[in-house]
Amino acid sequence: MSSLQSRHIDHVVSVATGPGGAPGLMARSWSRCVREHGLDPARPSAARILPAHEVRAHRQSMEQFLRVARAGMEDLYRRVADLGYMVLLTDAQGITVDHIGHPSFDDQLRRAGLYLGADWNEARAGTCGVGTCLVEQVPLTCHQTDHFDATHIGLTCTTAPLFDHAGRLVAVLDVSALRSPEDRASQHLVRELVTIQAERIESADFLRHFDTHWVLRLGSAWGLAEVAGEVMLAFDEDGRLAGANSGGRRLFADAGRWSSGDLAGRSLPELLEAPMASVWRLARGAGQVVCRGRPLHAALRAPRPKATAAPVSRREVRAASPLDRLAGDDPPMQALLARARRIVGRGIPVLVQGETGSGKEVLARALHAGGPRAAAPFVAVNCAALPESLIESELFGYLPGAFTGGRAKGAKGLIAQADGGTLFLDEIGDMPLVLQTRLLRVLAEGEVMPLGGDTPVRVDLAVIAASHRPLTALVASGAFREDLYYRLCGATLELPPLRERADRGHVIDTVFHEEAAAQQLRAALSPEARARLLSHDWPGNVRELRNVLRLALALSDGGVLRGEDVSLPARPGVPAPRVDDTADSARLVDVLRRHRWRVKAAADELGICRATLYRQMKSHDIVVPERG
Numbered sequence: 191m192s193s194l195q196s197r198h199i200d201h202v203v204s205v206a207t208g209p210g211g212a213p214g215l216m217a218r219s220w221s222r223c224v225r226e227h228g229l230d231p232a233r234p235s236a237a238r239i240l241p242a243h244e245v246r247a248h249r250q251s252m253e254q255f256l257r258v259a260r261a262g263m264e265d266l267y268r269r270v271a272d273l274g275y276m277v278l279l280t281d282a283q284g285i286t287v288d289h290i291g292h293p294s295f296d297d298q299l300r301r302a303g304l305y306l307g308a309d310w311n312e313a314r315a316g317t318c319g320v321g322t323c324l325v326e327q328v329p330l331t332c333h334q335t336d337h338f339d340a341t342h343i344g345l346t347c348t349t350a351p352l353f354d355h356a357g358r359l360v361a362v363l364d365v366s367a368l369r370s371p372e373d374r375a376s377q378h379l380v381r382e383l384v385t386i387q388a389e390r391i392e393s394a395d396f397l398r399h400f401d402t403h404w405v406l407r408l409g410s411a412w413g414l415a416e417v418a419g420e421v422m423l424a425f426d427e428d429g430r431l432a433g434a435n436s437g438g439r440r441l442f443a444d445a446g447r448w449s450s451g452d453l454a455g456r457s458l459p460e461l462l463e464a465p466m467a468s469v470w471r472l473a474r475g476a477g478q479v480v481c482r483g484r485p486l487h488a489a490l491r492a493p494r495p496k497a498t499a500a501p502v503s504r505r506e507v508r509a510a511s512p513l514d515r516l517a518g519d520d521p522p523m524q525a526l527l528a529r530a531r532r533i534v535g536r537g538i539p540v541l542v543q544g545e546t547g548s549g550k551e552v553l554a555r556a557l558h559a560g561g562p563r564a565a566a567p568f569v570a571v572n573c574a575a576l577p578e579s580l581i582e583s584e585l586f587g588y589l590p591g592a593f594t595g596g597r598a599k600g601a602k603g604l605i606a607q608a609d610g611g612t613l614f615l616d617e618i619g620d621m622p623l624v625l626q627t628r629l630l631r632v633l634a635e636g637e638v639m640p641l642g643g644d645t646p647v648r649v650d651l652a653v654i655a656a657s658h659r660p661l662t663a664l665v666a667s668g669a670f671r672e673d674l675y676y677r678l679c680g681a682t683l684e685l686p687p688l689r690e691r692a693d694r695g696h697v698i699d700t701v702f703h704e705e706a707a708a709q710q711l712r713a714a715l716s717p718e719a720r721a722r723l724l725s726h727d728w729p730g731n732v733r734e735l736r737n738v739l740r741l742a743l744a745l746s747d748g749g750v751l752r753g754e755d756v757s758l759p760a761r762p763g764v765p766a767p768r769v770d771d772t773a774d775s776a777r778l779v780d781v782l783r784r785h786r787w788r789v790k791a792a793a794d795e796l797g798i799c800r801a802t803l804y805r806q807m808k809s810h811d812i813v814v815p816e817r818g
């Protein structure tokens with residue numbers, strides 16, 4: 191034993207057993223070695239090398255991580271090999287599971303324990319780069335006489351802990367040299383290198399693990415956010431966090447509100463204190479996000495495209511409960527549906543409010559289909575659409591000879607047709623006042639009097655009314671009867687516009703599958719196409735979304751829909767091109783004819799809402815021909 195080694199042993203023993211505990215990271219470790227692990231620096235233990243089959247078992251338990259780490263180790267080795275260093279990776283127990291060193295030093299490295307299968311756990315090897323890093327969980331340098339064991343005092347080892355996507359310590363990255371300058375400052379640069387490389391390995395592992403998720407990368411340096419975001423947050427299409435890297439966990443822990451344990455599942459807007467739209471906007475290119483009041487450079491990585499989806503049949507789409515499939519993970523929508531499920535079938539009149547195209551009729555149909563009247567008729571009446579001259583006879587029906595121009599046998603009105611089922615009064619706010627009075631009587635008495643008749647007919651109806659105009663305002667201005675309003679709004683369901691919904695991903699998928707099935711295509715949506723759809727403001731709501739997807743699918747080759755296949759209005763917030771009021775009336779008639787005068791279907795093809803089409807028809811004197 192050299193005199194240097196003897197002096198080292200004395201020093202370690204005096205520090206480790208000295209009074210008052212040992213300050214500093216290395217001295218703390220020496221103390222642990224003596225007091226907890228029962229090690230004696232005067233009795234060095236031989237390097238413990240595990241047999242090959244045990245090493246294999248250790249490697250197998252972290253196979254995927256090893257593959258990613260290997261690339262990082264090779265890169266690191268290229269930078270330090272000329273300076274006489276080797277690179278080593280251990281698992282969380284301190285067992286060396288991979289190493290790269292110059293083959294000509296193989297024997298020396300093996301003797302020093304810098305070899306596959308070597309056990310560097312502190313409890314066995316004493317204070318060392320790997321073992322102490324496993325305990326302290328920070329990057330550190332164990333330089334020469336920092337080592338506990340006197341046989342290791344020639345070595346210099348710099349290490350950094352590696353955490354997996356869930357924040358668990360899984361490995362230690364180590365750069366070691368058999369010989370090095372005595373001055374520990376010589377290792378500063380190595381420590382920087384190891385720390386950076388450890389972060390890169392963690393990032394690569396994080397991106398691999400979350401490759402089917404969106405990943406938001408945030409950084410304080412321009413340009414770097416895209417390739418090496420200090421903060422990485424993986425989330426799903428509904429904006430729910432699936433995982434955060436060390437930087438992300440630190441960011442939220444520093445904010446003092448969330449520990450790593452309760453981050454998953456939280457919504458990104460809640461965590462970042464920024465609207466989801468500002469995140470989706472990044473799908474068009476890197477930019478800035480104001481995160482918790484602090485502007486950060488940001489980039490978004492799209493998920494790996496899933497295997498081409500099998501076509502979903504209409505039957506499959508319909509298989510779920512009609513109300514369930516209207517929304518994904520959007521808290522206001524889920525609350526609305528929970529309310530809807532409670533009132534369905536209870537004889538409570540429902541008023542649905544929401545912007546045009548937000549799905550008021552879809553919701554009304556789902557309420558009907560999800561209730562006890564599902565087998566009975568659902569009759570939709572568009573109160574804005576019925577020509578004033580016909581509205582009475584259409585709604586209430588008429589007896590033979592009730593008026594000139596009527597059919598000889600008379601006709602059953604829409605209200606009577608809905609008997610036993612659901613009467614859906616769409617655009618109720620546009621119903622003329624005089625008819626409001628008659629409708630009120632029907633609802634109050636449960637009877638309808640056909641034109642020209644003197645005996646009322648009993649009707650049993652579930653009533654759902656809808657309007658894009660707030661009915662309370664119409665009541666206040668005198669355009670809508672207050673008593674009718676109260677008769678209709680047993681429960682009000684307010685549909686949020688698509689741009690405010692956190693489950694836009696769900697709506698996009700549903701409509702996409704429905705449209706693909708309707709066109710009998712085996713199509714899938716690429717992440718880029720989805721990103722474009724998610725970042726749009728949807729002034730025309732779900733109707734606009736459906737039109738965009740219908741067109742994109744019709745023009746596509748039926749495979750994966752790419753970003754460029756999706757054509758959106760030039761500026762976000764600007765509605766899709768619409769037929770203006772001077773539109774050629776021949777074209778309108780043509781489209782209407784093709785849809786057998788089903789105004790809703792014609793409006794959908796024209797990309798306008800039903801009310802606009804009716805307005806245009808009115809201004810061109812186009813009248814729906816009488817049926818029958």
Ligand SMILES: Nc1ncnc2c1ncn2[C@@H]1O[C@H](COP(=O)(O)OP(=O)(O)OP(=O)(O)O)[C@@H](O)[C@H]1O
Nearest residue numbers: 516546547548549550551552658732733736799800
């Ligand atoms: N949750 C949804 N899932 C799938 N498609 C939907 C959904 N909501 C609405 N849609 C689609 O959006 C379009 C417009 O829906 P709907 O006619 O119900 O809207 P609306 O609010 O009644 O519109 P308007 O006020 O113009 O009458 C339709 O093509 C419908 O199929």
